Amino acid sequence: MSLTFEWRGAFTNREVNELHAAAFETRVFSDDEWNWVQLTAERSLGWVVARDGDRLAGFVNVIWDGLVHAWIQDTMVDPRDHRRGVGTRLVAEAVSAARETGCEWMHVDFDDDLRSFYYDACGFRPTNAGLIALQ
Numbered sequence: 001m002s003l004t005f006e007w008r009g010a011f012t013n014r015e016v017n018e019l020h021a022a023a024f025e026t027r028v029f030s031d032d033e034w035n036w037v038q039l040t041a042e043r044s045l046g047w048v049v050a051r052d053g054d055r056l057a058g059f060v061n062v063i064w065d066g067l068v069h070a071w072i073q074d075t076m077v078d079p080r081d082h083r084r085g086v087g088t089r090l091v092a093e094a095v096s097a098a099r100e101t102g103c104e105w106m107h108v109d110f111d112d113d114l115r116s117f118y119y120d121a122c123g124f125r126p127t128n129a130g131l132i133a134l135q
């Protein structure tokens with residue numbers, strides 16, 4: 001099957017919750033617990049849907065400040081599709097769409113083991129950032 005990538009493409013909560021569980025090794029959250037369709041529609045700049053045929057192969061959420069800053073959140077690729085370039089394309093589509101919207105900066109944070117993915121494959125450069133665990 002050929003891969004397709006769509007900015008603000010259609011998806012169901014079930015699809016993304018199953019993808020999230022497979023990618024992050026969590027349980028499958030219910031639509032009531034994590035309503036991706038509603039949350040992204042109300043709060044995100046956009047999102048990118050990757051499909052292999054009809055099957056959801058990857059997803060990334062792009063949150064923003066409403067003006068110049070956008071953030072990559074929850075880049076996830078089905079483990080069956082790892083190392084096919086899906087993650088890189090998801091991020092590239094998100095960067096391109098945010099640029100077209102007029103955003104000036106794309107942010108991301110990640111664990112050490114993904115430095116090669118975000119720096120080398122996706123083109124981010126290192127910067128200082130901070131984090132506080134709230135719960």
Ligand SMILES: CC(C)(COP(=O)(O)OP(=O)(O)OC[C@H]1O[C@@H](n2cnc3c(N)ncnc32)[C@H](O)[C@@H]1OP(=O)(O)O)[C@@H](O)C(=O)NCCC(=O)NCCS
Binds near residue numbers: 086
């Ligand atoms: C991280 C993730 C999105 C990468 O998706 P992917 O489609 O496999 O990535 P790509 O095929 O585009 O990888 C491009 C390059 O990035 C690097 N890379 C990708 N995944 C990597 C990993 N897990 N560890 C180290 N480097 C990695 C490699 O250099 C790779 O090139 P190569 O395959 O020629 O070696 C995917 O592994 C995933 O969904 N992980 C679980 C969820 C997660 O941790 N998301 C990130 C939250 S910040």
